Amino acid sequence: MGQFAAGNKEYIDVILPIAEKLLIDRIRRRTGPGARVLHGIGDDCAVLPVPTGHEVLVTTDFSLEGVHFRREWHPPDSVGHRCLTRGLSDIAAMGGRPIAAFLSLATPQDLPQIWIDSFLTGLLSLAKKIAVTLAGGDTAESHSGVLADIVVLGSVPRGRAILRSGARPGDSIYVTGQLGGSAAVIEQLLAGKKLSGRVTDYPAHFFPTPRVAVGRVLREKRIASAMIDISDGLSTDLDHICQESRVGGVIHANVLPLAQLGKASGRVDLESALHGGEAYELLFTASASKRVPSSIAGVPVTKIGEIIRQPGMRLKNIDGKTQRLVPKGWQHFSE
Ligand code: ADP
Ligand code: MG
Numbered sequence: 517m518g519q520f521a522a523g524n525k526e527y528i529d530v531i532l533p534i535a536e537k538l539l540i541d542r543i544r545r546r547t548g549p550g551a552r553v554l555h556g557i558g559d560d561c562a563v564l565p566v567p568t569g570h571e572v573l574v575t576t577d578f579s580l581e582g583v584h585f586r587r588e589w590h591p592p593d594s595v596g597h598r599c600l601t602r603g604l605s606d607i608a609a610m611g612g613r614p615i616a617a618f619l620s621l622a623t624p625q626d627l628p629q630i631w632i633d634s635f636l637t638g639l640l641s642l643a644k645k646i647a648v649t650l651a652g653g654d655t656a657e658s659h660s661g662v663l664a665d666i667v668v669l670g671s672v673p674r675g676r677a678i679l680r681s682g683a684r685p686g687d688s689i690y691v692t693g694q695l696g697g698s699a700a701v702i703e704q705l706l707a708g709k710k711l712s713g714r715v716t717d718y719p720a721h722f723f724p725t726p727r728v729a730v731g732r733v734l735r736e737k738r739i740a741s742a743m744i745d746i747s748d749g750l751s752t753d754l755d756h757i758c759q760e761s762r763v764g765g766v767i768h769a770n771v772l773p774l775a776q777l778g779k780a781s782g783r784v785d786l787e788s789a790l791h792g793g794e795a796y797e798l799l800f801t802a803s804a805s806k807r808v809p810s811s812i813a814g815v816p817v818t819k820i821g822e823i824i825r826q827p828g829m830r831l832k833n834i835d836g837k838t839q840r841l842v843p844k845g846w847q848h849f850s851e
Contacts, residue, residue, distance in 0.1 A: 536655050539632070543619075543650070546640055550649025552615040562651040564615055566671065572615075573670040573677065575606035581661030589705050591715055592631045593638030594722040595662070598794075600639045602747070603668030604646055604726035605796045609745035611678040611735025612670035614728060616651035617643060620665040622658035635664075638723075646728055678735055678800070683742035683761035687801040689821040690808060692727050694720070695750060696784035697775030699792020717778050724796040729813035731798055739808055743800040749791040752845030753799050754829060761801075766830045767821040767841060790831070791844040 544557040555563040566572055579599040581587060590598075600617060607614045619639070623632060643650055648668065697720030704711060715722040727745070734740040742761055744753045750767070758765050772790070774783040784792075801823055802808050810817060821832075829841035 539655055542633070543636060543653075546636060547650045550616060550651065551647070553649045553651045556616070556649055556651035557653075562616060562618070564651070564669065569674055570671040571674050571677065573607055573610050573612045573672055574667065575603050575670075576665060576667045577602035577606070579664040579666065581663070586705075587631075587662070590722065592634035593641075594715060595664075596635035596638030596640075597642045597723050598638075599635075599664045599666050600642050600648075600668075601724050601726045601796055603666040604642075604648065604728055605724075605745040605747065607668055607670035608726050608728040608731035609678070609743050609798060610670070610672060611676065611731045611740065611743065612672040613732060614646060614648040614668055614670045616649050616669050618667040618669075619650060619653035620655075620663075620667075621653060622656040622663040624658050624661060627662065635662075642726075646726065672735065676735060678731070678740050678743040680742055680744050680757050680760035682740075683757050683763050683765075683801040683823045684803070685763055685823055685825040686804055687741055687823040688804055688808070688819050689754070689765055689767065689799070689801055689823060690817050691746070691750070691773065691797055691799050691820050692730050692812070692815050692817055693795070693797040694773045694775035694816075695746070695790075695795055695797065696788030696792045697721065697777060698724060698794045698796075699749070699788045700775070700777045700784040702792070702794070703788065711778065713778055720775055721794070724794070726796055727798045727813075727815060730815050730817075733812050734798070734800060739802050739806050740800040741802055743798055746795040746797045746799050747793060748845035749793045749843075750789065750795070750799065751791050751829065751841055752793075752843040754841075755843040757799065757801065758823075758827065758829060761823070762827070764824045764826045764828045764830070765821055765841075766824055766832055766838070768832045770832075770834045771818060771820055773816065773818045773820075790841070793845060 701721035746753050831841040832838045
């Protein structure tokens, strides 16, 4: 604002704020009241009740044009959906219940309003589905592409958040859903190949479901000893659990749940499943004495390995030979 200081008050008070206010009004009109929000959009701060005996979870994640999405590849509703998924997936990985989301959005001046509206459609329909309220945010102009930051608040009963540090030798390793479906799409796009069909045929990449319900069950039933969401890739995220828990892990290649790419094609390759990012599935460990259902909240759960005392990760191949597993997280859309 500095450059428009005194002498240009009209510009400050009328032109700039109106564009911003209009947008905020639009957002506000599209956001209903939330069960877990006392005051949402419209005041200086949102006011949220914290359930007694609970702790607050807070997570924040960027969605940056050119890094996390490309406007020529990702329709705006997918960008909005994925933006909120990033935050909700973190809450899921702690076993938490989401309370409210906050969106800081900076857009280029020449961005069509319809892009923003559709971005919000994607974000708000996922919010509705998961029952989380958009309770605030910030709006600004960007000089380098669309920048969105999502903050999600959640809650968990005191002392019950599922941490990365709880894995013990002898625990089994599990994953929800299927692996590699999102990464295989990224690979195709980066290779300049056209996807057959529609974006909705590739939900794992364009419209991933954050595993909030599964995370909550794993916490309520005290099944998981450690948990993380797969945002960087199985190998990298398992490494995070191993490092934080000071243990090692063995993954069995023959049981990995490989995603199917699109409607017609076959399964993704092992590399995509092991290292592909943005899967937004949950990776968790559970004591061998726990009974872990093969499906939780309608999502398949697969046992893929075990935690060992010796640090580092190993991959047991289909031929029975074991090799070192090196974390090779996904690098998004940056060149
Ligand atoms: P302040 O100057 O106090 O930060 P703003 O004018 O930026 O107020 O915002 C007014 C209200 O609109 C606040 O409740 C804020 O949280 C909300 N808001 C602003 N931008 C967004 C956005 N992109 N998404 C959701 N709510 C927003
Ligand atoms: Mg503000």
